[in-house]
Amino acid sequence: MKGKLLIIEDDAGIGGMVSDYMAKEDYCSRIVEDGNEALAQFQSDAYDLVLLDLMLPGRSGLDILQQIRSISRVPILIVSAKDNEVDKALGLRFGADDYIAKPFSLIELSARIEASIRRATQYSVPEAAASPAAGLLTAGELTVDPDSFMVRKRGEEIKLTAKEFQILKLLVQHPTRVYTKAMLYQLVWNDEYYGDENLINVHMRRLREKIEDDPSSPRYVVTLWGIGYRLGEV
Structure with missing residues (x-):
């Protein structure tokens, strides 16, 4: 298995489509559709990358992003229909590693996921050392x-x-x-x-x-x- 993904996405169709495609690429995924449940799920297991939608019920994606980033360096890739420069800048400044707008190509998404995990593996300091x-x-x-x-x-x-x-x-x-x-x-x-x-x-x-x-x-x-x-x- 290449890695474990946490998909935070309120659209069940999109979440399932991404999960199914990434399974073919040898990734395991967990889907969370509610913002309030996202942090609890993140803390309950170990993930190699988080796919995060910005518009979620319960809690905003940017809030989740900041909360995760305060406790972890895990790669975070924003997947959102909010395709404008302000949202992209906010996401990146708040700690996201990458940003892809909906609708997106699954091939491109897979490549970005692999690149983000590779960068984290190359550049990260082991948690015990950090x-x-x-x-x-x-x-x-x-x-x-x-x-x-x-x-x-x-x-x-x-x-x-x-x-x-x-x-x-x-x-x-x-x-x-x-x-x-x-x-x-x-x-x-x-x-x-x-x-x-x-x-x-x-x-x-x-x-x-x-x-x-x-x-x-x-x-x-x-x-x-x-x-x-x-x-x-x-």
């Missing part, structure tokens, strides 16, 4: 506390934004790993990377300004030109 039980993380003179979201340098607290903290935690947790900008976007922003280098560059510059003794010659956040970022040898 949420270590070991407590404090250290790198040189930095101490990172994943539980309290606190960073200290030489005993003094450094105030970081949520994104800056997530970037630093990734680097400190995996000191030998190199993260491309696409990987950072996937892991920190929970979003597909569209080449917006300025957003990542700004966050890296601000992070360095806060944690480095000399931001122009960083020790902690090191750039590998043309590849990405890693923790320096501190």
